[in-house]
Amino acid sequence: MKTLTRNEIAARLLENDRIFVLMHKSPDGDAIGCAYGLCIALQRLGKCAMPVCSDDIPPKYEYITSKLSVQSFEPSYIVSVDLAATQLLGDKLEQYADKIDLCIDHHGSNTGYAKEGYVDAASGACTQIIAPVIELMGIKIDKDIANAIFTGITTDTGCFKYSNASAVSYRMAADMIDKGADSTYINRLMFDTKSRQRLDIERMALESMEFFADDKIAVVAITNEMMERSGAEDGDTDGIAGIPRQIEGVQIGLTLKEKENGGFKVSARSTGDVNVSDICAVFGGGGHRAAAGCFIHGSLEEVKQKIVNEAVKAVTE
């Protein structure tokens, strides 16, 4: 993949008039903010531009998606945003895997699948790259685009709580507010709104919590029975993995989520003192020092014992 400058990216986009912008499957606020923000901007220039995703966009992003004019056209230029690897395109978009002209991303692990691209791993959100590119194209960032950019920043930084929220993130958020972004509405919608099902599954997860190793390890289990009883769907369990680690004194938080195939997906979180990626690697998984995962076959008790054994070793080392 040939690395371009932001100016060159803006030039490539200006040169092309029928543009598809590909997003990863299970699109999050940053992917949606990038793809819709960029397409809204390109449409302002009279171009044909459409975001493309193998999954439906969750309805809560309607304040962004409704601002785009739906266009039907054959693309002459394929762009990807916030996409680390083409496997993440999902089944429906595999046809584009080898045809991506331009990649705009912020994942250090980007596989370089496109002809040309720009990857800035220092950007907390990928929309932090999209916004200056839009301005380099000479397009004024209006309220609709600002909402899309702000959404990417706040969702990818966990409402400015994660370590990837830099001064640039905060300053760009301020700029987007100046341009009309509904920051309070967006933050409430993304971080302060829960379905009844989410509330119920969260309560059940809290009830299941057990502690080990002098309360340095907290374990939460979410079984299929709990999912059925609460009526929760997979999306409703987002973020629950972060709860056990929030408790004072807990160094490792483990969340066990039952899967259909006779086992549990383990999400491990640490305060950074312990490398949970090492723990998950024992079971063929991996991830980062403070956030990792693996799959373990077996009953809840079996899986719990296996992962807790490894976690106990790690905190007592």
Place this chain on the structure above:
Amino acid sequence: MKTLTRNEIAARLLENDRIFVLMHKSPDGDAIGCAYGLCIALQRLGKCAMPVCSDDIPPKYEYITSKLSVQSFEPSYIVSVDLAATQLLGDKLEQYADKIDLCIDHHGSNTGYAKEGYVDAASGACTQIIAPVIELMGIKIDKDIANAIFTGITTDTGCFKYSNASAVSYRMAADMIDKGADSTYINRLMFDTKSRQRLDIERMALESMEFFADDKIAVVAITNEMMERSGAEDGDTDGIAGIPRQIEGVQIGLTLKEKENGGFKVSARSTGDVNVSDICAVFGGGGHRAAAGCFIHGSLEEVKQKIVNEAVKAVTE
């Protein structure tokens, strides 16, 4: 109270060398950030400056409080920060109520108790006023002061989630990060850390949740028995009042907290569609449209019935 400009405030502080900075009782992150940030800055100029509070500063703020040199002196100039009214000084500080030379505040309800002052209700946090005053005194904002200022902004805006988080708040947060503020550490400490007791009382509160009026009203009860069983203290219930209103479809969230004197403190929160201040006024309470409170004598069932009756009227009107 004579209104001063920020420049005049800086001049007053520069003219005086033995300064007490008064905080409200039950000090929060903004009060602590203001008082310690300002005193650390004044000490940098060789002045005697000490924060004064009727309550102990919670230990989690040690990263701020440990940066101040403890000084013992008689004050020649009394300043208050983030203090809407002198009743909020608490018992130990009543002696200063009539002796406050300078007030720096951001409460629109400020009673004008000081000789001179500056009140900017548009400032999301009072530290947003303190920071420019420090710079107007010619003091460089270093990492220690930046941590204090950032703490005030993020705590008073609910980690940038409340409507008082303006572009100024975000931009000043970015400036403080540039000056060394440990933004990730502070946000995690303030918003992602829970005691076991807090976790337990929150779980019990969720278990107590009831719905009324087609699920438009959600009610949570926290009894003394629950407090004892969880080992929670009053501070552990902070923020629980916001939980019922987070649920999709809920227009009014009511949290009933049992008090020692045979009744319940009711915290009412709305999405803004219903004015909960009116509901609380029926019982002699008050507040804002989206957040209000009152006290109702009686058993849990009596209190619940009374407040729910009024809430049902409000949502069906």
